[in-house]
Amino acid sequence: MKIVISGGSGLLGRLLTRAFAQDGHEVVVLSRNPRADGPARAVAWDAFSPGAWSAELEGADAVINLAGRSVNCRYTAANRRAIVDSRVNSTRAIGRAIAQAARPPRVWLQAGTATIYAHRYDAPNDEATGLMGGAESDAPETWRFSIDVATAWERAVEEVPLSQTRKVLMRISIVMSPVRSGAFDIMLGLVRRGLGGRLGDGRQYVSWIHETDLVRAVYWLIQRDTLEGPVNLAAPQPLPNAEFMRGLRRAWGVRFGLPAVEWMLELGAVFLRTETELILKSRRVVPGRLLQDGFVFQFPAWPEAAADLCRRWRESRG
Numbered sequence: 425m426k427i428v429i430s431g432g433s434g435l436l437g438r439l440l441t442r443a444f445a446q447d448g449h450e451v452v453v454l455s456r457n458p459r460a461d462g463p464a465r466a467v468a469w470d471a472f473s474p475g476a477w478s479a480e481l482e483g484a485d486a487v488i489n490l491a492g493r494s495v496n497c498r499y500t501a502a503n504r505r506a507i508v509d510s511r512v513n514s515t516r517a518i519g520r521a522i523a524q525a526a527r528p529p530r531v532w533l534q535a536g537t538a539t540i541y542a543h544r545y546d547a548p549n550d551e552a553t554g555l556m557g558g559a560e561s562d563a564p565e566t567w568r569f570s571i572d573v574a575t576a577w578e579r580a581v582e583e584v585p586l587s588q589t590r591k592v593l594m595r596i597s598i599v600m601s602p603v604r605s606g607a608f609d610i611m612l613g614l615v616r617r618g619l620g621g622r623l624g625d626g627r628q629y630v631s632w633i634h635e636t637d638l639v640r641a642v643y644w645l646i647q648r649d650t651l652e653g654p655v656n657l658a659a660p661q662p663l664p665n666a667e668f669m670r671g672l673r674r675a676w677g678v679r680f681g682l683p684a685v686e687w688m689l690e691l692g693a694v695f696l697r698t699e700t701e702l703i704l705k706s707r708r709v710v711p712g713r714l715l716q717d718g719f720v721f722q723f724p725a726w727p728e729a730a731a732d733l734c735r736r737w738r739e740s741r742g
Contacts, residue, residue, distance in 0.1 A: 425646070426484045428529070430454040430469065430518060431491030435606050436535070436599060436638070440488065443639045452480045454491075471514040478521040484529040486646045489518045492535070495573070496702065499566050511577045519584030531590045531646055534581045538597040538631050538658055538709040540574035543567065545627060548662065550712030551595075551654045567705060578654070590652045592645050597631035597658035597709055599638050600729060602737040611672060612737060620673050620681030626666030629708035631658045634723035634732070641711075644719050651717060658709045661725050665703070668726060675730035 425444075432441050432453035441464045444451045451464035454477055458466030469477040471491050481487055491514035493506045515534060522528045542555035543563050549555060557563070558571035578593050600608045614620045633641070641657050663671075673681050686704065711719070723729040 425486065426450040426452070427646075428452045428454065428480050428484050428487040429464075430471070430487070430489045430514065431535075432464070433457075434490060434494070435601065435603060436596070437490045439599070439601060439603075439635055440490075440639060440642060452484075454480070469517075471510065471517060473517050474521040474524060478524065481521055481525050481529055483527040486531045486533060487518060487522065487529045488533045488535070488642070489515060490535045491515075492577075495570070499569055504569060508573055508576060511573065512580045515577060515580040516584070519581065519586075522586060522589050523584060528586070528589045531592060532581070532586070533592045533594055533642065533645055534578075536577055536593050536595050536654075537570075537574050538595045538656060538707055539570050539705065540578070540595060541707065541709055543628075543705050544708060545629065545706055548708045548710040549656075550710050551656055552712060554709070563705075590649065592652055593654045594642075594645070595654055595656045595658075595709070596638075597633050597656070597662075597707065599635055600632050600733055601635040602733050602740055608733055609737070611669075612676065612734070615669070615673050615676050615678055615681055618678075618680070618682060619684065620669050620676075620678065621683030622666040622669055623684050623703050624665065624686050626664060626669075626683070628665050628704055628706035629662045630665055630668040631662040631707040631709040632668075632726070632729075633657055633659050634721075634729045637721050637723055640722065641714060641719060644714070644717075648717060651713065655713050656709050656711045657714075658711050659721060659724055659726070659729070660710055660715060662708050662710065663726055671726045671730050672734075675727065675734045 427444050427449055429437055433455055441451050445463040453464045453466045454469040455466050458468045467477050467480055492511040497503050541549035542557040543560050558568050581591055598607050645651055
C-alpha cells in the first residue's frame with residue numbers, strides 16, 4: 425500500500441510510520457521540516473494549503489492526518505489559537521487536496537481525541553450512545569476549550585464533500601508506548617520515584633490503548649470499507665485512576681506510591697506548563713464500533729498491557 429501521513433513527527437506519527445515501513449509499505453510523511461534520515465520518504469508541506477505535496481495523494485491507498493500543535497501546554501490565548509488553527513487549517517488543506525485529486529485516496533483517517541466525550545463516571549461512552557462533552561456543570565472552562573477543539577477538528581472533515589474517499593474520524597485515547605517522553609514514560613517515572621499513587625481522588629477513568637493495538641486498529645480501519653465516521657480507538661477496559669496506578673506499580677514491582685491531591689497537581693501543572701485536564705478528566709471511553717466489527721484486542725486489559733510495557737521499557741534502557 426501507499427500511505428501518506430501528515431504530521432508524522434509526533435509520537436503517533438513515528439509509531440505508525442515505523443510499523444508501515446517495516447511491513448514493506450510505501451510511506452510518505454508530509455512535514456514542515458522534512459528529514460532524509462527517517463524510515464519513510466519525507467515531503468515538505470505548509471500544513472495550510474494544497475501545494476506540490478498534493479501530488480503524493482494521487483492513487484494513495486490511505487492518507488492519515490495527524491497534524492496539530494501539542495495540547496501539552498498552558499491554555500494561554502496564543503496557545504489556544506495555535507492549537508485550533510493548526511488542527512483546522514491542516515485538516516482543511518488535506519480535504520481540499522483530496523477533493524482536487526484525479527485519483528483520490530481510498531480512505532482518509534483523521535486523528536481526533538477521545539476527550540470529545542463528557543467527563544463522567546456513571547457509564548462508558550461509545551460512538552452510538554456516548555455523551556458529548558462541554559455541558560458538564562463540574563467541568564472547568566479549560567476543559568470546555570478542549571471540547572471546542574475536538575468538535576472543530578471533526579467539523580473540518582465533515583465539511584469536505586467527498587464521493588470517492590471514505591472518511592474515518594479516529595477518537596484516540598491515551599496511547600501507551602515505552603518510548604521516551606510519552607504518556608507511559610511519564611507515568612512510570614512517577615512510580616519509579618515513589619510518587620505513583622492515585623492522582624486527585626483517583627475516581628476519574630483512564631482510557632488508554634497499547635501501541636500494538638493502535639497500529640493494528642489503524643490497519644483495520646484502512647482495510648474495512650464498511651467503517652466510516654467516528655471510531656473510538658481505546659482499549660475495551662478503561663479503569664479508575666487509582667486502579668490504573670496500582671496496576672502500573674504492580675507491573676513495575678513497587679508496592680507503594682505517594683498520592684497527589686488536586687492542589688499538588690495544579691501546582692505541578694504550572695511548573696510543567698501544562699493543564700491538569702490531562703490527568704483529572706474522567707475519560708470513560710470504549711471501542712464500540714471496533715468490537716462490533718470483529719476487531720480483537722491483543723491487550724484489552726491494563727495489567728497485561730502494563731506488564732508488557734514495563735518489560736519493554738527496561739529492555740530499551742538496557
